[in-house]
Amino acid sequence: MTKRLLFVILSLCSFAACASGFDENEQRMIEWIDAHSEDAIALLEETVNISSGTMNHEGIRKVADVMRRELDALGLDTEWIEQPPELQRAGHLFGRKTTGTGNRFVLIGHLDTVFEAEDAFSAFVRDGDWATGPGVDDMKGGNVVIVYALRALQEAGLLDDIPVVVAYTGDEEKAGRPLAISRKHLIEAGQWADIGLGFESAIHADGSDWGTIARRSSSNWVLTVAGKRAHSSDVFSDRVGAGAIFEAARILNSFYEDVRGERELTFNAGTIQGGTDVQYDTQQNRGSTFGKTNVVAQTAIVHGGIRAISPEQLERAKTRMREIVAANLPQTSASIEFDEGYPPMAPTDGNRALLRALSEVNVDLGRGPMKELDPLKRGAADISFVAPYTDALAGMGPLGKGGHTPEESIDLTSLPLAIKRAAILIYRLSGARQPGD
Numbered sequence: 462m463t464k465r466l467l468f469v470i471l472s473l474c475s476f477a478a479c480a481s482g483f484d485e486n487e488q489r490m491i492e493w494i495d496a497h498s499e500d501a502i503a504l505l506e507e508t509v510n511i512s513s514g515t516m517n518h519e520g521i522r523k524v525a526d527v528m529r530r531e532l533d534a535l536g537l538d539t540e541w542i543e544q545p546p547e548l549q550r551a552g553h554l555f556g557r558k559t560t561g562t563g564n565r566f567v568l569i570g571h572l573d574t575v576f577e578a579e580d581a582f583s584a585f586v587r588d589g590d591w592a593t594g595p596g597v598d599d600m601k602g603g604n605v606v607i608v609y610a611l612r613a614l615q616e617a618g619l620l621d622d623i624p625v626v627v628a629y630t631g632d633e634e635k636a637g638r639p640l641a642i643s644r645k646h647l648i649e650a651g652q653w654a655d656i657g658l659g660f661e662s663a664i665h666a667d668g669s670d671w672g673t674i675a676r677r678s679s680s681n682w683v684l685t686v687a688g689k690r691a692h693s694s695d696v697f698s699d700r701v702g703a704g705a706i707f708e709a710a711r712i713l714n715s716f717y718e719d720v721r722g723e724r725e726l727t728f729n730a731g732t733i734q735g736g737t738d739v740q741y742d743t744q745q746n747r748g749s750t751f752g753k754t755n756v757v758a759q760t761a762i763v764h765g766g767i768r769a770i771s772p773e774q775l776e777r778a779k780t781r782m783r784e785i786v787a788a789n790l791p792q793t794s795a796s797i798e799f800d801e802g803y804p805p806m807a808p809t810d811g812n813r814a815l816l817r818a819l820s821e822v823n824v825d826l827g828r829g830p831m832k833e834l835d836p837l838k839r840g841a842a843d844i845s846f847v848a849p850y851t852d853a854l855a856g857m858g859p860l861g862k863g864g865h866t867p868e869e870s871i872d873l874t875s876l877p878l879a880i881k882r883a884a885i886l887i888y889r890l891s892g893a894r895q896p897g898d
């Protein structure tokens with residue numbers, strides 16, 4: 462957390478203003494948002510009616526054109542960021558405003574959905590306070606919240622002093638690889654910003670609102686083991702040793718015995734191949750094996766995944782796994798490779814401070830305090846790429862359900878709620894609100 466941000470948060474709470482409702486600016490933003498909630502719904506409808514599955518690059522560009530129109534109107538410098546052809550991804554839309562002296566924000570949404578062009582689920586359908594449609598919840602609703610929160614700040618004359626980058630990625634549902642390229646601009650925005658906010662759907666459960674201050678990393682590993690191919694009558698002899706399959710079994714059992722245990726650390730062995738002649742394709746998750754019962758196994762390949770709550774926890778686990786892999790049985794050798802994966806968003810003090818500030822906004826809005834969501838309940842997301850550099854909070858979008866299914870829907874009354882939360886939170890954290898106001 463930056464010193465300035467710490468000061469802003471402490472000031473918010475060291476005065477009566479901490480839990481005593483809205484100042485004049487906030488009041489004005491609330492009125493403006495209430496008066497424009499149908500406009501926000503219209504923008505949602507417009508973008509949901511453009512099919513934009515991750516591989517539908519033309520559709521994604523069309524959604525980007527609509528959002529670009531909105532960001533241009535806000536006075537942001539917009540840029541369509543093309544991806545190299547080999548990544549086979551559409552690109553990203555970024556809008557930037559780097560002037561202003563307040564805390565710097567990066568606001569994260571995405572243009573793609575999981576519904577490709579041929580999907581029958583393709584239209585925005587409104588039914589009273591609810592609407593269904595592809596991406597209505599994940600996360601074209603959140604994209605709209607970003608635009609309308611910034612518009613409310615602008616209408617109240619507060620945007621000028623707030624440096625902000627809006628990052629709409631075009632491949633959140635199936636990120637282009639390598640991530641070092643597809644997430645380059647997002648990482649740079651994180652390095653620039655003080656605060657990162659993710660606008661996927663909010664969570665309301667068991668009678669209260671929940672904030673997302675942490676998510677686990679997600680990456681894969683491949684264990685490759687070599688043994689000495691020989692007649693099995695000599696197995697375990699000094700000359701032949703244990704073979705690749707016994708060595709793979711030793712390694713996996715040691716992972717189970719010695720690495721397992723921390724609640725927020727999980728790892729899984731997903732597939733295993735072993736024998737004389739082994740092929741395995743990590744992209745297709747498919748392989749083939751030939752071997753004989755009387756031949757000591759020459760090769761074994763295990764493909765697995767690992768999730769952790771912090772970079773430290775992930776490194777600790779990897780180090781221990783590498784040590785286990787290196788302690789080979791006779792006449793065998795083994796190596797383990799970890800892919801780049803999604804980094805963890807660790808539950809830092811800075812993230813907790815952001816949630817406290819959001820919780821105060823939520824109390825002021827009459828919805829009560831917000832609690833910390835268990836990170837095991839949410840998967841990896843784009844916010845994780847900025848979280849190593851900023852204080853970060855996710856789940857700033859509206860309330861929805863059925864994401865990734867043909868029942869995907871959104872509670873339209875939660876759209877103005879999410880816009881108010883975001884606008885007021887950004888205002889309070891920017892330092893624009895005077896302590897005691």
Ligand SMILES: [Zn+2]
Nearest residue numbers: 599634864865
């Ligand atoms: Zn999704």
